[in-house]
Amino acid sequence: RTHPPPRHQANHFFLFSKSKSKSISTATMPSQKTFRTKRTLAKKQRQNRPLPQWIRLRTDNSIKYNAKRRHWRRTKLGL
Numbered sequence: 512r513t514h515p516p517p518r519h520q521a522n523h524f525f526l527f528s529k530s531k532s533k534s535i536s537t538a539t540m541p542s543q544k545t546f547r548t549k550r551t552l553a554k555k556q557r558q559n560r561p562l563p564q565w566i567r568l569r570t571d572n573s574i575k576y577n578a579k580r581r582h583w584r585r586t587k588l589g590l
Contacts (some may be wrong), residue, residue: 513517560577562576
């Protein structure tokens with residue numbers, strides 16, 4: 512009788528997969544967006560910007576970059 516693999520080995524594929532979230536195909540993102548979707552996309556667009564330089568001065572360079580930057584091709588929003 513064979514035993515199932517340990518839990519840490521069973522999830523090995525999911526731990527090291529390159530894709531971190533779902534991708535958006537053209538079928539799931541219509542050209543006629545709802546206002547709710549458009550508002551969410553606008554917020555994500557505002558959040559996806561570099562760190563202002565005055566923040567680096569104020570924090571004495573302890574915060575050097577925006578750790579939550581998102582690239583449009585690498586990480587999808589999953590809307």
